[in-house]
Amino acid sequence: MIHRTDTAAIVHALKSAAPYIRMYKGKVFVIKASGGVFGDSAATRSLMEQVAILHQVGVRVVVVHGGGPQLTEIQESLGLEAKMIAGRRVTDAKSIEVTSMVLNGLVNTQILGICREVGINAVGVSGVDAGLIRAHKRPPVQVEGQTVDYGFVGDIDLVDSKVLQQLLNEHIMPVVSPVSADDHGTLLNINADTVAAAIGAALKAEKLIMITSAPGILESLEDPRSLVSYTDLAGLKKLRDQGSLKDGMLPKAKAIEDAIKGGVRRVHCISYKSPDSILAEVFTNEGTGTLIVENVTTLSAAETASG
Numbered sequence: 001m002i003h004r005t006d007t008a009a010i011v012h013a014l015k016s017a018a019p020y021i022r023m024y025k026g027k028v029f030v031i032k033a034s035g036g037v038f039g040d041s042a043a044t045r046s047l048m049e050q051v052a053i054l055h056q057v058g059v060r061v062v063v064v065h066g067g068g069p070q071l072t073e074i075q076e077s078l079g080l081e082a083k084m085i086a087g088r089r090v091t092d093a094k095s096i097e098v099t100s101m102v103l104n105g106l107v108n109t110q111i112l113g114i115c116r117e118v119g120i121n122a123v124g125v126s127g128v129d130a131g132l133i134r135a136h137k138r139p140p141v142q143v144e145g146q147t148v149d150y151g152f153v154g155d156i157d158l159v160d161s162k163v164l165q166q167l168l169n170e171h172i173m174p175v176v177s178p179v180s181a182d183d184h185g186t187l188l189n190i191n192a193d194t195v196a197a198a199i200g201a202a203l204k205a206e207k208l209i210m211i212t213s214a215p216g217i218l219e220s221l222e223d224p225r226s227l228v229s230y231t232d233l234a235g236l237k238k239l240r241d242q243g244s245l246k247d248g249m250l251p252k253a254k255a256i257e258d259a260i261k262g263g264v265r266r267v268h269c270i271s272y273k274s275p276d277s278i279l280a281e282v283f284t285n286e287g288t289g290t291l292i293v294e295n296v297t298t299l300s301a302a303e304t305a306s307g
Helices: 004-024 036-040 041-056 070-078 095-120 162-169 192-202 231-240 249-261 277-283 301-305
Strands: 027-035 060-065 083-085 086-092 122-127 133-137 139-143 145-147 154-159 172-179 207-212 230-232 265-272 290-291
Touching: 004 277, 027 036, 027 192, 036 095, 041 060, 041 095, 060 095, 060 162, 060 192, 086 231, 095 122, 095 172, 095 277, 122 162, 145 154, 154 192, 154 230, 162 172, 172 192, 192 230, 192 249, 192 265, 207 249, 207 301, 230 231, 231 249, 249 265, 249 290, 265 277
Parallel strands: 027 060, 027 207, 060 172, 122 172, 207 265, 230 290
Antiparallel strands: 083 086, 133 154, 139 145, 265 290
16 A cells, blocks of 8 residues: 555656656667676666666667676686786687677676566677677787787777667667677677777767766775765866776776767766666766766756755
């Protein structure tokens, strides 16, 4: 039984959300979810239930997923070493086969299964499909004074978003694995944050929402209360320079910068551990994580007051 007070709260919530629904209907959101969320069945279901609501109110959603924890687990079970340098995974010839198996197979199909359960008409694609991501093998690079060969890791040359546009026009949600290829068909592993940013820029997305285990961007890594509510590209650079961004946050920060410079209006970093974090971030001024824009002077008074 729903009491009158509960009914009033529901009606108030719907009225509060209505302006946002009108604002975002027909707009593109790219949602990038880290592999960590998919290791938790309850978190996965909660995430996709929220995505379903966005989909059902007319937001054109593209989901890009990672799968790092699952990939590491399978690699280790096969006797392969999982090696990370500066937050990026080194991928040798054997590891690229496992990467394709885990990301294109295990994780992507798991997400599609839950999409069916929550009523989202979805199709799984990878960067290889229909030439979505065209890339080249990354040459050896200098990292902290050492020459590093990341192996079968790719750098993006072009995003041909036609296949995504076609799916979105048919009200079908693409679920994208970041595995891509070069022009010779050689499979390449690309950081999922990088892929999500490039897709967001190609689609001129309204929002890129990055979902991780962290509450957002922290000014002090040791203090979860040091959450940065909002910042801009200059603020992001300052955080990087002062050492607040480390390991996996470094490629994420680069992806955020690329997305905004590529035309994405707003980037959000939120946690899947926070209840209904996507809906709270999209349909309230307060939000739950960190909002990043090109310049904070463009933010509304309500958005900055929430910080």
